[in-house]
Amino acid sequence: MTIPKSPAIPEKIQQAVQRDYERFAERGGPTILEDYLLEDYGLDISAEYAGLPLKNPWGKASGQLSMTARQVEEDVAAGMGFVALKSVIAEDPTGNQSMGAWAIQEARMVTERILGQSGETGWTVTWKGRGWWQSFDEYLKLIGDARRLASGSGTMIVPSCKYHLPSSEESEWRKEEYEYTTQKILEAWQSGDQSSTASSTPMALEKDFSPTLAGSDRASAQEKILEWLRVVPRLVREAVQGRPNGDIRIGLKMFNALFDDEFQLAMLKAIHAAGVDRPDFYVYANRLFAPDREFDGHKGVAFGGPDLSDRNLRVLDRFTEARNRSEVVEPPINFSATGNIATGRMAVEYALRGATSFQLHTYFQLPADQYSMKVGNRTQRALHELYFHPETGFIVWLFDTALRMGLPSKPLRFMDVARTTWQ
Numbered sequence: 190m191t192i193p194k195s196p197a198i199p200e201k202i203q204q205a206v207q208r209d210y211e212r213f214a215e216r217g218g219p220t221i222l223e224d225y226l227l228e229d230y231g232l233d234i235s236a237e238y239a240g241l242p243l244k245n246p247w248g249k250a251s252g253q254l255s256m257t258a259r260q261v262e263e264d265v266a267a268g269m270g271f272v273a274l275k276s277v278i279a280e281d282p283t284g285n286q287s288m289g290a291w292a293i294q295e296a297r298m299v300t301e302r303i304l305g306q307s308g309e310t311g312w313t314v315t316w317k318g319r320g321w322w323q324s325f326d327e328y329l330k331l332i333g334d335a336r337r338l339a340s341g342s343g344t345m346i347v348p349s350c351k352y353h354l355p356s357s358e359e360s361e362w363r364k365e366e367y368e369y370t371t372q373k374i375l376e377a378w379q380s381g382d383q384s385s386t387a388s389s390t391p392m393a394l395e396k397d398f399s400p401t402l403a404g405s406d407r408a409s410a411q412e413k414i415l416e417w418l419r420v421v422p423r424l425v426r427e428a429v430q431g432r433p434n435g436d437i438r439i440g441l442k443m444f445n446a447l448f449d450d451e452f453q454l455a456m457l458k459a460i461h462a463a464g465v466d467r468p469d470f471y472v473y474a475n476r477l478f479a480p481d482r483e484f485d486g487h488k489g490v491a492f493g494g495p496d497l498s499d500r501n502l503r504v505l506d507r508f509t510e511a512r513n514r515s516e517v518v519e520p521p522i523n524f525s526a527t528g529n530i531a532t533g534r535m536a537v538e539y540a541l542r543g544a545t546s547f548q549l550h551t552y553f554q555l556p557a558d559q560y561s562m563k564v565g566n567r568t569q570r571a572l573h574e575l576y577f578h579p580e581t582g583f584i585v586w587l588f589d590t591a592l593r594m595g596l597p598s599k600p601l602r603f604m605d606v607a608r609t610t611w612q
């Protein structure tokens with residue numbers, strides 16, 4: 190299903206959104222947005238991440254904006270559905286990191302306009318940093334602090350990790366890195382547990398296959414990449430099997446490899462067909478990689494913008510078609526969308542392909558004049574645009590889509606839109 194250029198919704202709703210967009214820009218939005226949307230608009234925006242319930246589908250994607258307790262605190266205050274923390278580089282008990290080349294500190298980050306091949310413009314962040322560069326203990330402390338800060342708010346905290354991946358010449362997997370790192374992350378996550386019941390909530394964990402990996406020798410062979418996708422979930426699960434509250438949800442944050450769309454499709458098929466080693470969820474899909482582009486004397490940069498969402502949506506469409514032709518017969522795996530989500534409209538595009546949550550990085554890093562809200566922190570300002578913009582916002586597009594699909598409207602549920610693809 191393609192969505193039109195402008196939303197076609199009842200005049201009354203359009204006017205309400207316009208009014209809210211303007212007044213919330215001046216004085217801030219409602220304290221509990223989910224209640225407000227349910228009562229005033231009849232919209233139920235509950236969502237899912239890793240198969241677990243979320244109060245709303247909006248998440249901070251792993252990166253430079255989820256590295257400190259202060260950043261998490263702002264996201265919790267803004268009412269985000271979840272926060273994926275910056276990716277830590279796995280290590281073994283002696284502190285050895287086989288992926289240590291990814292523990293690079295950022296020197297300079299530039300948020301800039303980017304022109305997509307379609308002629309559409311968007312934003313991208315250019316830099317040469319990679320994963321978490323502080324100590325592992327500091328990362329563990331961040332997990333505990335983040336959980337304490339989020340306690341009682343309904344914002345889910347999700348650690349993220351970059352584990353060892355063997356190159357085509359290697360056959361060995363550094364299992365000790367998987368074991369030690371996963372166990373420590375789980376302990377830290379539990380240490381931040383403030384409620385009496387939360388201990389039974391499973392920990393969701395993202396495994397980052399970053400775009401810079403696409404440009405490295407490790408990702409030069411397709412067979413090896415498919416092996417990674419099949420083996421990683423098992424190694425993470427084995428690391429905490431039998432531990433108290435060791436029920437974790439492992440998600441693969443898929444990358445855009447330097448091969449064609451056909452291979453992206455093969456990656457999606459591979460995780461669905463992995464039997465007991467299927468991931469519990471996946472994130473689709475991290476940024477593109479330009480091997481020849483230079484930044485600050487460094488060759489090869491990751492980028493986002495319209496080309497990223499065009500590619501992701503195209504591949505997800507092909508995957509849906511493959512399912513419709515019964516080339517994929519296994520049940521769908523829950524997924525969270527990432528990639529150039531800068532409007533509610535784009536979020537609905539991903540939801541129409543089955544995404545039950547959205548995770549954004551770039552949109553939270555735009556120059557201040559890109560948000561019309563005059564009060565609140567940056568996350569609040571960004572969310573205000575994403576929800577309430579009268580032409581591109583989530584509310585108008587959710588209504589437009591649900592009405593066109595003839596979905597039940599009392600209330601109108603975001604999850605009904607996200608689930609339609611898979612029925």
Ligand SMILES: Cc1cc2nc3c(=O)[nH]c(=O)nc-3n(C[C@H](O)[C@H](O)[C@H](O)COP(=O)(O)O)c2cc1C
Binds near residue numbers: 250298398399
């Ligand atoms: C500066 C920067 C740092 C990032 N660091 C990570 C990271 O550590 N781990 C990860 O999984 N993704 C990382 N990402 C990818 C984002 O989480 C996100 O998935 C991607 O940028 C696509 O979303 P966007 O178009 O909203 O930025 C980073 C992205 C940027 C721009």
